[in-house]
Amino acid sequence: MPTIVLERPGHFILEETPEPTPPGPGEALVRIRRVGICGTDLHAFEGTQPFFDYPRILGHELGVEVVATGRGVTHVHPGDQCAVVPYMDCGRCVPCRMGKTNCCSGLDVLGVHVDGGMRDVLMLPAGKLLRSDILSLEQLALVETLGIGAHAVDRAAVEKGETVLLIGAGPIGLSVLTFALLAGARVILLEISEKRIDFCKRRYDLFEVITDITDVPSRLRRLLNGELPTAVFDATGHAGSMMQAHEYVSNGGRLVYVGITGSQITFDGPGFHRREMTLLSSRNSRAVDLQRVIGHIEAGRIDTSPWITHTAGPERMLADFPTWLDPGSGVVKAVLEMA
Numbered sequence: 001m002p003t004i005v006l007e008r009p010g011h012f013i014l015e016e017t018p019e020p021t022p023p024g025p026g027e028a029l030v031r032i033r034r035v036g037i038c039g040t041d042l043h044a045f046e047g048t049q050p051f052f053d054y055p056r057i058l059g060h061e062l063g064v065e066v067v068a069t070g071r072g073v074t075h076v077h078p079g080d081q082c083a084v085v086p087y088m089d090c091g092r093c094v095p096c097r098m099g100k101t102n103c104c105s106g107l108d109v110l111g112v113h114v115d116g117g118m119r120d121v122l123m124l125p126a127g128k129l130l131r132s133d134i135l136s137l138e139q140l141a142l143v144e145t146l147g148i149g150a151h152a153v154d155r156a157a158v159e160k161g162e163t164v165l166l167i168g169a170g171p172i173g174l175s176v177l178t179f180a181l182l183a184g185a186r187v188i189l190l191e192i193s194e195k196r197i198d199f200c201k202r203r204y205d206l207f208e209v210i211t212d213i214t215d216v217p218s219r220l221r222r223l224l225n226g227e228l229p230t231a232v233f234d235a236t237g238h239a240g241s242m243m244q245a246h247e248y249v250s251n252g253g254r255l256v257y258v259g260i261t262g263s264q265i266t267f268d269g270p271g272f273h274r275r276e277m278t279l280l281s282s283r284n285s286r287a288v289d290l291q292r293v294i295g296h297i298e299a300g301r302i303d304t305s306p307w308i309t310h311t312a313g314p315e316r317m318l319a320d321f322p323t324w325l326d327p328g329s330g331v332v333k334a335v336l337e338m339a
């Protein structure tokens with residue numbers, strides 16, 4: 001079957017790989033229809049993704065169609081269209097037993113730690129399939145990305161009417177923004193890219209936008225009658241921003257690191273203590289988060305139309321992929337159309 005392999009940084013090949021055997025008990029064979037491309041894939045291509053082995057078949061944001069199911073599989077049937085939970089958890093470790101499968105100690109993410117979806121068909125544990133009769137294939141491929149925001153906003157338990165600061169409006173920031181707004185928060189965006197600011201202003205109901213990163217606390221206080229936001233989300237993945245963000249949080253508030261940095265992070269101990277703030281990380285998402293995403297899209301509460309800016313078939317993708325690394329290309333989400 002046709003398969004796209006990232007052989008080494010900067011080098012994809014399109015090659016034939018063996019067809020899988022029929023599904024065993026609890027398994028489902030799915031045809032890959034759409035693959036969303038995200039920062040992880042771009043970093044893998046650039047060679048800047050930490051702990052990444054080559055060759056690797058990328059693809060963890062999947063819209064699929066069930067081809068065949070093994071014994072004991074009852075919740076999906078051939079022909080069903082599904083989103084995929086790409087997190088292969090062990091089900092036995094401490095976090096798994098706590099229901100935190102998103103941070104399983106031995107987590108394998110499809111397309112990152114193990115081969116993913118950039119191929120014709122893929123065998124999966126059927127339990128990783130989330131069916132929807134309503135979502136389009138493109139929307140199914142967006143579910144995982146939106147799940148990042150769903151989980152992060154859930155981590156902070158954002159309340160209706162609460163003032164939230166979102167730092168960074170890349171795709172992860174947009175998924176946080178989506179769920180902060182759904183929670184009924186008023187959202188201030190801190191972002192320096194004019195393209196992104198413009199995009200967000202046109203598409204989302206923002207309370208305010210801060211475009212200057214100097215003395216952000218004073219700017220926030222001016223907007224909020226001398227107060228600071230009670231929930232701050234950093235979706236930049238830049239260590240500098242993540243360290244600064246401590247200063248933006250109200251006493252008693254929480255700060256959520258959604259973006260990932262490879263660097264050390266330090267912060268002022270007394271300032272952290274004085275605030276009695278809660279610092280949270282948010283990693284991946286759980287199946288319940290993704291199920292929630294599907295429910296919101298099905299009910300029309302999430303407009304997915306702004307998301308997909310670029311599409312390509314396998315051959316075009318091989319040619320276009322390097323251009324998607326360039327922020328100037330205006331990519332929010334590129335989607336690979338497999339079949």
Ligand SMILES: [Zn+2]
Nearest residue numbers: 038039040061
């Ligand atoms: Zn992703």
Ligand SMILES: [Zn+2]
Nearest residue numbers: 090093096104
């Ligand atoms: Zn586990």
